Amino acid sequence: MKKILAVLLAVSMTAVFGACSSGGGATSSETSEPASSEAAPESSEAEAPESSEASSEESEAPADTGNMPTVEKIKEKGELVMLTNAAFPPFEYVDGSEITGVDVEIAQAIADELGVKLSVTNMDFDPIIDYIKTGKGDLGIAGITANEEREKAVDFSTSYITTTQYMILPTGVDGATFDPNGKIIGVQQGTTGDNYYASDPEVMQPKEVKRYKSAVDAAADMALGRVDCVIIDEMPAKAIVANNPDKMQAYDPGYDKESYSIAMMKGNDSLKQVVDSVLQKLADEGKIEEMIVKHTSNQ
Amino acid sequence: MNAMTLSLFGDILDKLNTALLVQDRYKLILTGLKNTLLMAVFATIIGTLIGVIVAVIKYFAQGNKKLTPLGWVCDLYTTVIRGTPVVVQLLIWSTVILTGIREALPIAIIGFGINSGAYVAEIIRAGIDSIDKGQTEAGRSLGLNRIQTMRLIVMPQAVKNILPALANEFIALLKETSVAGYIAMHDLTKAGEMIKNNTFDGTALFVVAIIYLVLVVGMTKLLGLLERRLKKGDLRS
Secondary structure (H helix, E strand, C coil): CCCHHHHHHHHHHHHHHHHHHHCCCCCCCCCHHHHHHHCCEEEEHHHCCCCCCCCCCCCCCCCCHHHCCCCHHHHHHCCEEEEECCEECEEEEEECCCECCHHHHHHHHHHHHCCCEEEECCCCCCCHHHHHHHHCCEEEEEEECCCCCHHHEEECCCEEEEEEEEEECCCCCCHHCCCCCCCCCEEECCCCHHHHHHCCCCCCCCCCCEEEECCHHHHEEEEEECEEEEEEEEEHHHHHHHCCCHHHHHEECCEEEEEEEEEECCCCHHHHHHHHHHHHHHCCCCCHHHHHHHHHHHC | CCCHHHHHHHHHHHHHHHHHHHHHCCCHHHHHHHHHHHHHHHHHHHHHHHHHHHHHHHHHHCCCCHHHHHHHHHHHHHHHHHCCCHHHHHHHHHHHCCCCCCCCCHHHHHHHHHHHHHHHHHHHHHHEEEEHHHHHHHHHHHHHHHHHHEEEEEEHHHHHHHHHHHHHHHHHHHHHHHHHHHHHCHHHHHHHHHHHHCCCEEEEEEEHHHHHHHHHHHHHHHHHHHHHHHHHHHHHH
């Protein structure tokens, strides 16, 4: 009897919390509008096969402007909070005691444009979209691939880099003949390589997918023989291999192109304008290329 | 039931459907549950074995010069294990010590088992200390040797005293296994995270929380029954 009571209590608790989150959580996608029109064409191409029913039934509540980090509010605060996962070289990594990388420099440029100081929050990759969605940070800049699923939760800036998924393989394994089916694949949890490649049965049927906190951890376990292959974005793959050239190699399996964008809360148009204009300026001046070269050689 | 309650209810059902049924996501939770239970059960067994051995060694080392170094080793073990976080221990087992093991499950079982052993040892030591010295003296004077006295006289009484504390430790261990995701274990918590990553909705985490809760309530119930069964002996006298 007590057990039943406890279960009932738990269910009612869920109902209460569920109600709160569906009411207050800002999920304001104007269903018809494809978010960030410039990023859309490139990213739709990057989409790996994926059933769309997943979260299409999500209820859409009106935008909660209460905690939306608009330009005005950021200036008032005097601080731009960037959420990232600093285990993704050359985009974000820890250098000495400082978090640096291409994404951090871009964020710094945005902060300079706004005239505020930049604060970098280093966290796991997979909850970043959630945090941005609920206003726990201003910008998600973590080499985030803009895709349809994520666009349901947040708005994306224009893309600032085009990349693809790579395989990291032990030396001596021929990438051209390597078949991921039936093998143990290591990924960084919640990344494109996880959700749209290793975990998508339409793309591959591995024996097991091991989900790590970072691609660096996954590659370290590959060196110990615990996984057969790591799937991660091109540039981090190259950076990781560059640190362990005698143990592993980077291989381009020829997957679809995808592009990175900056994530922000849905409907935060004032911030999106600033971000897009800064990205445009950096791209026009060739700064992003420069940053990549600098941070790749810095590793 | 007014319309708002109904739509709220429908909303929750929708979310549960997305979290569990779409793309057979409940299978992720089942795999996770299986691994969580495997970790908890085997770590409990290892932890109990280590705990009993360490506690007995510590007890005998008190009055025996030859066993003193062994007592120090046991002290060191409980100090180090209880003084460091389980996540750090797990990462050390996985990346530094047990590099020869490919699967994450045995590493997690060893890590959690050795961790739990230190806590169980302290609980059992407290249990042994709680038994009056006269019991040991009586056993010895009846011609039982030290080990027999411990096994037949002291331990049965000690276990009854420490059962609530042991139950607490086992419950804590079950919940502690939720950090196994750090070494890429697909446990219950990881299953919730994976579904959350696919749906950008935290409903699966509630499902996971409820499963943990049901497991813990079930364990509490079972251990409560055991406790009552052991108490029957008291009433008879």
